[in-house]
Amino acid sequence: MTRDRQRCGRDGEERAATYLAARGFAILARNVRAAAGEIDLVALDDDTLVFCEVRTRRSRGQGGALESVTPAKQRQVVRVAEWFLAGHPHLHARPIRFDVVAIDVRDDAIEVVHVRDAFSA
Numbered sequence: 001m002t003r004d005r006q007r008c009g010r011d012g013e014e015r016a017a018t019y020l021a022a023r024g025f026a027i028l029a030r031n032v033r034a035a036a037g038e039i040d041l042v043a044l045d046d047d048t049l050v051f052c053e054v055r056t057r058r059s060r061g062q063g064g065a066l067e068s069v070t071p072a073k074q075r076q077v078v079r080v081a082e083w084f085l086a087g088h089p090h091l092h093a094r095p096i097r098f099d100v101v102a103i104d105v106r107d108d109a110i111e112v113v114h115v116r117d118a119f120s121a
Contacts, residue, residue, distance in 0.1 A: 012056025013040050016101040019112055025050065029084075036079035041101075049094040051081045053118075056103040069100050074119045081121070096121070 017027050020043055029042040041052040055068045077098060085091060100118040104111045 012103045013054045015056075015103055015110070015112065016052065016054040017041055019101065019114065020052070023114075032080060032084055034080045034083040036083060037076040039077055039080045039084065042084065044094075045097070047094055049091055049096050050099050051077060051084075051096070052099045052101055053077050054101045054103070056105065058105045069102075069118065074098070077119075078121045 013030065017030065020041065021027055025043040025045050027041060027043050030040065032039040032042055039051050040054040041050075043050045043052060053069055053073065057068065081096070081098070085096075097117050098119050098121070100115045102113045102115070104113075
């Protein structure tokens with residue numbers, strides 16, 4: 001992965017965290033890594049535990065940001081969420097949701113799309 005792509009991803013994750021926090025989400029963790037992969041953000045939306053995948057795209061060459069959350073990526077996020085919950089038993093009683101924040105950057109315009117309950121476990 002090139003340094004430019006890494007920076008784009010980090011910037012997108014920061015933008016997504018700011019976006020969610022401005023809407024009342026409490027960010028609990030960022031970049032949760034396990035053997036199965038990574039979850040970008042873990043947050044609370046009122047009483048609901050939200051596992052959030054963030055996708056940032058600067059061009060349509062590989063499709064839009066939202067389109068890039070494939071079924072394989074969804075399964076990976078679910079596996080990491082299961083791992084995260086195993087290490088945080090105090091969170092088990094909460095409802096769980098999987099969201100996607102898609103960020104498309106075009107020239108000087110930035111479009112942020114938040115899809116609540118984008119997929120299920």
